[in-house]
Amino acid sequence: MDFARADALNQAIRLLSLRHRARAAELLAPLGLHPGQEALLLELARTGPMIQAELSEALGVERPSVTLMVRKLEAAGHLRRSPAPDDQRATVVELTGKGEALAERVKELWCALAEETVAGLPDETVADLPALLGVLTNNVDTKRPRRRENAQRGRR
Template identity: 80%
Template sequence: MDFAQADAVNQAIRLLSLRHRARVATLLTPLGLHPGQEALLLELARTGPMIQAQLSGALGVEPPSVTLMTRKLEAQGHLRRTPAPNDRRATIVELTESGEKLAGQVKEVWCVLAEETVAGIADRAVAELPALLTTLARNVDAKQS
C-alpha cells in the first residue's frame, strides 16, 4: 500500500472515530450520560449482573475506569454494587430498575446513531459492516500484543 492510500484509510478511520464519539456524547447528554457509560449499561443489560473485573474485560477498558463509571452510575441510582459472596475482594455490578429503564433509552439512542451513521449505504454493505469492522479491530489488536 502506498502512502496516499494508507493516509486515506487512516484518516477516514480517525475521523469516523472522532465524529462518532462526539455524536455519541451529544445523544447521551439528555440522558445524563457520558461516552463509555452507555457501553457499560448495554453490557449489563445483555449479560445481567457481572463481577466488576469481568465487566472491565468485556468493555475492553481498565479497571479504574470501570470503577469510576460504576460509582457514578450507582450514585445516580442506575446500578447496584455488592460484594461477591465467594470473594469479598470482588464486586458484583447489576442494573437497578432505573438502570434497566435507562438501558432501554440507550438502546433507542444506539439505533438512531447507527441509522445516522450508515445513511446512504446499501443494505448489503451495512449487513457486511460489523464483520468488516470487527476484522479491522482484530487486526489492530493482533499488533498490540
C-alpha cells in the same frame, strides 16, 4: 500500500471514530451520560449482573475507568454494587430498575445513531459492516499477538 492510500484510510478511520464519539456524546448528554457509560449499561442489560473485573474485560476498558463509571452510575441510582458471594474481594455490579429503564432509552439512541451512521449505504453493505469492522479491530488489537510477529516466530 503507498502513503497516499494509507493516509486516506487512516484519516477516514480516525475521523469516523472522532465524529461517532462526538455524536454519541451529543445524544447521551440529555440522559446524563458520557461516552463509555452507555456501553457499560448495555453490557449489563445483555448479560445481567457481572463481577466488576469481568465487566472491565468485556468492555475492553481499564479497571480504574470502570470503577469510576460504576461509582458515578451507582450515585445516580442506575447501578447497585454488592460483594461477590464466593469472593469478598470481588464486587458484583447490576442494573437497578432505574438503570434498566435508562438502558432501554440508550438502546433507542443506539439504534438512531447506527441508522444515522449508515444512512445512504446499501443494506448488503450495512449487513457486512460488523464483520468487516471486527476484522479491522482485531488487526489493531494490542492485546493480541501480531500475525506478522507470529509468522516470524514460526520461521525461527
